[in-house]
Structures are given as structure tokens and as C-alpha cells.
Amino acid sequence: MPVHYIHLMIAVFAETIGTSALQASQQFTRFWPSVLVVCAYGISFYFMGLTLRVMPVGIVYAIWSGLGIMFIAAIGYVIFRQSLDLAAIIGLALIIAGILVIHLFSKSSGH
Numbered sequence: 001m002p003v004h005y006i007h008l009m010i011a012v013f014a015e016t017i018g019t020s021a022l023q024a025s026q027q028f029t030r031f032w033p034s035v036l037v038v039c040a041y042g043i044s045f046y047f048m049g050l051t052l053r054v055m056p057v058g059i060v061y062a063i064w065s066g067l068g069i070m071f072i073a074a075i076g077y078v079i080f081r082q083s084l085d086l087a088a089i090i091g092l093a094l095i096i097a098g099i100l101v102i103h104l105f106s107k108s109s110g111h
Helices: 003-024 031-051 057-078 086-105
Strands: none
Touching: 003 031, 003 057, 031 057, 057 086
């Protein structure tokens, strides 16, 4: 796997941690989850910046945000007990389809 994809996956993972901590911070009223939000987003943006050296910003952001949405939806469902209706599940499936189209067929994705 090319190193820029590893950087992008680290960025997605860190963004997912940051967004989960944002929910746990209760609007920045809890100290440690708030610190985790800032640190995780800093790490995420750093590694996304490394990825941008190789891949176009539109492709990087589409993958970063799409995977982040998927992971956050799963975490929200499992950890925070937030339910998903059929429309949400269909929308998430379309996001996955879009990421696969970019990764498998786009010459702009830098693979």
C-alpha cells in the first residue's frame, strides 16, 4: 500500500477519534474529551496534509470525509446508541459506493 494511503487512513482514524470525543466532551464542558478533540484533529489535519502532497484535495477530502462519516455513524450506533433509519443506511451505502468508484476507477486518486 502506498504511504500516502497510510497517511490518509491515519488522518481518518484520528478524525474519527476527534469527532467521537467531541460528542463525549458535551459541548466542551468536559476537559479530557475536549483535549482529545483538539489533539486528534491536529493529528488528522497533519496527516491529511501529508496526503495532499501526492493526491488532489478533492479526492483526499472525499475519501477522508466519506470514511469519517461511515465510521462515526457506526460508532454513534454502537457506543452512543443512536439509531439509523432506512434512508440513513441507503445514504451511507451510497457514500461507500462513491469512495469505491473513486478508488477503483479514478485516475486522479494517486494510486
